[in-house]
Amino acid sequence: MPGGRLPQQERQRIAAGLADRLSYAEIARRLDRPTSTISREVGRNGGPGGYRPQQAHRATTERARRRTPAPPRTTGAPGGTAEEGIIELAVRTGLPRTTARVHVDLLLSEDGRRTAAELTRRLEVSPASVSVAVNYLVQHGYVRRERDPRRRHDIYVVDDDAWYHAIVLSARQTLASARAAMGAAEALGLDSPAGRRLAKAGTFLERVVVDMTDSADRWRTLLA
Structure with missing residues (x-):
């Protein structure tokens, strides 16, 4: 998830991108992550010339272990929370990660409704990324778009239908x-x-x- 912990496979792709001398922005685009996530990940773990994916993964896991207790596990989400497990399943079917995160956040919201600003703030992604994600979800029928005439902005809704x-x-x-x-x-x-x-x-x-x-x-x- 953008702004969250990176899986080891993505760290290996970051290392490959650095070896190919790709910019942080290009690596972020290929991983569907914010550029700030890539720059922070590389900066914390040896910089462009010293980044090693395995070492970075171990160091990040150790830092997270010291900071917070382990997240609750469920049978539906091996190695992560239930929300993370649903997202990973969606990604495996071909859904872009940010799109999967937006969909799951809407599904788990109290009333199944979020504005673009709320999604941007909650998921720590750019407004452009949210726009791409919700447009895909609306186009494929997973989400409905409503207009709030008072605030003049769109609300994205997941309903029972x-x-x-x-x-x-x-x-x-x-x-x-x-x-x-x-x-x-x-x-x-x-x-x-x-x-x-x-x-x-x-x-x-x-x-x-x-x-x-x-x-x-x-x-x-x-x-x-």
Whole structure:
């Protein structure tokens, strides 16, 4: 998480970036972290010429151990808090880390509502990073954007119906891929190897989308 503890894998990528003479800003961009996090990490652990990821990881772990008690563990979050575990799972599915952090922060908020300023302050990330994250979440149906007419700013909301809308949007995108595959199959000719392969893929995706949409409609009442 930006501003938080770095996993060892990211420290190794920092070392690789320093070896390639990348700027702190470029390393931060590749890791989806604030530049200040990278500069602070390197400055605390030997500087650009003496940074060693394994030593940095051990030193940071030792400092954290002296400062605070170990965070509570859960079976859902090996090696971290429940919130960190959810974030890591989201990242493994391909979600950018900052986007995952924004989504989880909204999910765990009292009323499922945050302004961009609140997200920026709570997560210690730039307003631009929050903007990119919430735009992705809104586009994919995970979050709804509301306008506060009194304060003239947006509020980002996770409601009970968000999961349904996310599945419906995903189904539409998959259906578009299925139809594109079928169109390409017809253009190539269904008697050609590539045509047959694309036709099978398109049919498969179409059937899966139908089942997914039917299931979402059937179980939507669980979110009511």
